[in-house]
Amino acid sequence: MRQITWLLLLVLTPISLASQAVEVVSHPDLGIDSLSKHKARNIFSMRTHIWPNGDPIKVFVLNDDSDLHKQFSKHRLGIFPYKLRRVWDRYLFSGTGQVPTTVASEEEMIKAISSTKGAIGYANKGNVNVHIIEIR
Amino acid sequence: MCILLKSAKFYQVPPQALVIIMAIWTGPLFALDSFQVHGFINQGYFLSSDNNMYGNSDSKNGTLDFTEIGINSSIRPLSNLRLAIQGVYRHAGQTNNDARIDYALVDWTAIEKENYQLGFRLGRIKNPLGFYNDTRDVAFTRPSIFLPQGIYQERSRDLFLSSDGGQFYLNTDTPIGKFFLQINAGKLEDDPEELEIAILNFNAPGHLCIKPAYMGKLEFESNSGATRLAFSYADIDMDYKPGAGDIVAAGDLSFELLVFSAQQSFGQFTVTAEYLRQHNTFKNLGPRYPGSKPTSESYYLQSDYRFNNQLQGIIRYDASYLNKDDRKGELYSTLTGSPNYLAYSKDYMAGMRWTPNNSWMVQAEYHRIDGVSSLSFADNSDKMSLKQHWNLLTLQLSYRF
Numbered sequence: 001m002r003q004i005t006w007l008l009l010l011v012l013t014p015i016s017l018a019s020q021a022v023e024v025v026s027h028p029d030l031g032i033d034s035l036s037k038h039k040a041r042n043i044f045s046m047r048t049h050i051w052p053n054g055d056p057i058k059v060f061v062l063n064d065d066s067d068l069h070k071q072f073s074k075h076r077l078g079i080f081p082y083k084l085r086r087v088w089d090r091y092l093f094s095g096t097g098q099v100p101t102t103v104a105s106e107e108e109m110i111k112a113i114s115s116t117k118g119a120i121g122y123a124n125k126g127n128v129n130v131h132i133i134e135i136r
Numbered sequence: 137m138c139i140l141l142k143s144a145k146f147y148q149v150p151p152q153a154l155v156i157i158m159a160i161w162t163g164p165l166f167a168l169d170s171f172q173v174h175g176f177i178n179q180g181y182f183l184s185s186d187n188n189m190y191g192n193s194d195s196k197n198g199t200l201d202f203t204e205i206g207i208n209s210s211i212r213p214l215s216n217l218r219l220a221i222q223g224v225y226r227h228a229g230q231t232n233n234d235a236r237i238d239y240a241l242v243d244w245t246a247i248e249k250e251n252y253q254l255g256f257r258l259g260r261i262k263n264p265l266g267f268y269n270d271t272r273d274v275a276f277t278r279p280s281i282f283l284p285q286g287i288y289q290e291r292s293r294d295l296f297l298s299s300d301g302g303q304f305y306l307n308t309d310t311p312i313g314k315f316f317l318q319i320n321a322g323k324l325e326d327d328p329e330e331l332e333i334a335i336l337n338f339n340a341p342g343h344l345c346i347k348p349a350y351m352g353k354l355e356f357e358s359n360s361g362a363t364r365l366a367f368s369y370a371d372i373d374m375d376y377k378p379g380a381g382d383i384v385a386a387g388d389l390s391f392e393l394l395v396f397s398a399q400q401s402f403g404q405f406t407v408t409a410e411y412l413r414q415h416n417t418f419k420n421l422g423p424r425y426p427g428s429k430p431t432s433e434s435y436y437l438q439s440d441y442r443f444n445n446q447l448q449g450i451i452r453y454d455a456s457y458l459n460k461d462d463r464k465g466e467l468y469s470t471l472t473g474s475p476n477y478l479a480y481s482k483d484y485m486a487g488m489r490w491t492p493n494n495s496w497m498v499q500a501e502y503h504r505i506d507g508v509s510s511l512s513f514a515d516n517s518d519k520m521s522l523k524q525h526w527n528l529l530t531l532q533l534s535y536r537f
Binding site: 038042047048049050054055056058063064065079082083085086087089090092093094095096097098099101116 | 169170172174176206208210212215216218220221222238239241243245248253257261262264270271274276277305307309314359360361442445493494
């Protein structure tokens with residue numbers, strides 16, 4: 001039994017490490033080092049619009065079908081991408097809110113976040129020019 | 137107040153005008169980074185064994201007379217100020233074939249704190265009623281090809297779409313979940329022809345003038361998003377202004393709607409139910425229409441299951457009674473001389489939804505229906521030829537950007 005457990009751990013570890021590789025990132029000047037999962041959800045659901053310093057929040061995401069978006073949704077926010085999309089759709093089509101800006105690639109995401117004040121999004125670990133926010 | 141001509145619908149604009157309005161709106165705003173444009177196109181196909189829905193669905197080959205096209209745009213020039221506009225073109229058989237400004241508003245968040253937001257929206261605002269009314273023309277927000285017709289009736293659709301006026305809103309974030317309160321006050325769309333026929337039993341020469349109305353919704357959502365509960369309320373009063381040689385007198389009508397909504401997800405399985413109780417009052421409409429106060433009732437129970445990211449199945453039972461004390465329509469039949477099954481409808485539905493990616497959606501549904509109270513009069517001008525038991529197959533293709 002113990003061997004099986006070790007074997008399972010060995011097999012599963014690389015997968016779980018890979019899924020942990022996506023990080024929430026922001027514009028370098030934002031000055032926020034960590035957010036609770038609850039607050040991160042409110043931000044990415046477009047329910048919170050303003051940072052504590054008064055700047056408008058600008059949310060960037062990749063397409064719903066991209067692997068990075070799925071990993072981010074699942075592991076950083078703890079919700080399915082389709083549930084996020086449902087919330088955004090309700091705001092968009094009822095005129096009660098805006099939706100995140102969708103960018104085509106991770107490179108574009110990094111470029112947009114590093115050049116937009118108040119920007120937040122996500123990226124694979126190890127990207128420079130953006131600031132990593134820890135999700136607690 | 138209400139001086140419009142029978143044919144002139146204040147809310148409708150030609151599609152060309154809509155494009156020009158959208159272009160003027162968007163032109164100078166492209167420069168701002170909060171500028172967004174999104175839209176959708178939706179095409180339906182309806183084939184029925186009897187009776188017409190969204191066009192001549194009773195014909196041999198069915199009908200493609202159901203199209204919805206929308207485009208919206210929004211901008212946030214200040215952190216607490218947002219402008220948004222949406223234009224929608226809708227072709228639904230003989231019921232609708234027009235473009236309209238669906239919403240056009242200024243949204244001012246007066247207070248944004250960590251745990252609550254309070255603000256006002258001014259302009260043309262969508263009416264919150266149940267889970268779906270404020271996005272009812274957008275296929276991607278509907279659980280099925282068409283919404284349960286008991287609560288989201290085609291006959292009163294135009295009336296409930298939007299208010300020209302204001303909305304107060306309060307969103308709070310509490311340890312148990314989120315609460316959203318919206319209260320609308322404003323002018324509703326005038327001259328709802330379908331409603332007039334439903335009430336008076338024919339298209340009378342006069343018209344219904346709607347007084348400024350109030351409606352509101354309080355919604356709760358648990359922190360996980362798995363539980364949603366809502367209560368909606370609307371109070372609408374109108375006068376009937378008789379036309380030349382009218383047999384209907386200048387009377388008063390009022391409608392009070394209460395909608396209770398609940399949704400619960402269990403993993404990939406979601407159950408949704410809504411219940412409508414509608415108190416109607418009709419007075420002083422002349423000798424042919426004795427004053428009455430019937431209560432209408434509608435409800436549905438729906439469950440959907442996500443097989444995977446692309447495939448979803450749905451089943452639903454939807455029931456609707458024009459008068460809850462006359463569920464079989466016997467009294468209705470005696471009073472109007474029309475068949476009793478015009479007074480109710482019971483719809484069993486099963487369907488599938490395929491979403492190959494974020495932009496496209498294909499749906500198919502089959503309905504077995506007893507009763508015709510949900511059908512539009514525009515598509516079914518001869519009430520006496522309506523059939524009690526009918527089946528409906530419907531397909532839909534939708535694209536969004």
